Amino acid sequence: MYHLPSTALETRTYIWVPIALYLFDRLVRTARLVWNNSRSGSTTVVPIDCEVTKIRVQGSRVRKWAPGSFVLLSMPHYGIAQSHPATIASTPESHEGDLVFLLKARNGFTKNLLSSPGVSNTTLVAASEKGKAQSPGGSHRAFIDGPYGGMQGDFAAFDTVLLVAGSTGITFVLSILLDLAARAGKQKLPLRHLELVWAVKRSQHLSWFSEELEAAFSSLQAAGIEASLRVFDTGNDGSTDSADSSSRSGCSCNLSDGQACYCADKATITPRGDAHESAEIARNETKRQFAKVVPGRPIMSLIIPEVLLRAQGELGVAVCGPLGLSTAVRSTVARSITAKQAIYLHVEGFGW
Incomplete structure (x- = not known):
């Protein structure tokens, strides 16, 4: 900015103002960072x-x-x-x-x-x-x-909600589900039907948040909201059982002997004590109560129209997962929008 002629010094204002805003932003962020971490947890x-x-x-x-x-x-x-x-x-x-x-x-x-x-x-x-x-x-x-x-739209305002997650994309979707469940227990919501579609490599991944999911679906159903969960086991095409699928993955974990996980050409799952057995029982119970495990990949061109048929009002759709899953949801929603049927879509990506 020092190359400017003396007759145009007022133009430096357009340089100093952005610099001041940037420094103010850095100061606020640093102060918040210090405050958030001032308490030892x-x-x-x-x-x-x-x-x-x-x-x-x-x-x-x-x-x-x-x-x-x-x-x-x-x-x-x-x-x-x-x-x-x-x-x-x-x-x-x-x-x-x-x-x-x-x-x-x-x-x-x-x-x-x-x-x-x-x-x-x-x-x-x-x-x-x-x-x-x-x-x-x-x-x-x-x-x-x-x-x-964070979410800008309020999914509690829709008649029907479809939540779609791929693998660890469940973290984004779960936060919406827990929020809806907590609010449904306190007040009457316009929401009538909620469906969660979760695509995982193995159905055992349901144990990641099995207890949270069970508690949320129980709260929604107690509030009179029809809620369902479909878990798509993409590592199982239906020709083999889940045990074979786990063996093919080549992964095994034994947390009792060093808390380590490893991958090998052929893995053997070994017992891990009472804690593991309790988790296994809880997972099986969770599946039996509210989760439907389906082999294969979710076909969004069939799932979304199916959900639309049950909707009596606007449909809210949220998806978080791999690019292919998000693209399939986007395309199907775009084709499904009509003058009589409005659909709100929120897409959250993995990228950074």
Whole structure:
């Protein structure tokens, strides 16, 4: 800006103003970061299987956020000077106000989370717990920057809601589901029907949030809202059972001998004690009560019209998952919109 002639010094205003706004933004963000992490809390890190890690941040000053919000999560124990975006799967009313995340292992930070010998093998208590989760040896400090984003539309205002998730995209969808369930228990909502479609590689992945899902669907049904869950097992084409599918995946986890997960050419699933048996029983009970497991991939061109037939008013659709799933939902919704049928669509992506 110093190349400007002396007769045009007033034009420097257009440079100083953006600089001042940027510095103000940095100052506010830094102040919020310090405030959010000024209270010393603990973080429970639990490997769910050989792919994902469930994280619960307790005692954070972050107490309010909208469904679908995300934060920048930093845990120096697993990665120095690293911050990773993570969608908040819980709501301020669930999990006693704690922040719950589900991270899929890739490289670096997320891989360290899954393979670190210091993580806890204690199962996280779900939305209906009475006390805090205990985590001997698995508690570390986490720093939260946020929350950011969140849902702008109110899905409670629709007659029918369709939630679609692919793999760990369930974190975004679950926050909406928990919010609707909590509100349905307090007041009468226009919502009449809700359906959740979740595509996973193996039906065992239902255990990621089995207790949260069971509690949410029970609350919705108690409020007179017709709610259903369809889990699509994409690793099973129907010709083999789930046990064969797990063997083909080449993954095995044994959290009792070092809290580690590994992948091999041919895996053998071994018993993991009472905690694992309890989780297995809970998962099977959950499936039996409200979840319908379907082999294969979800065909959105058939599912969305099916849901539309039951809708007596506007339909709200939210999807979070791989690009192919989101594209299929977008295309089907675009073809289904008519002058008599309005559809609200919210698409959340994995990209960053």
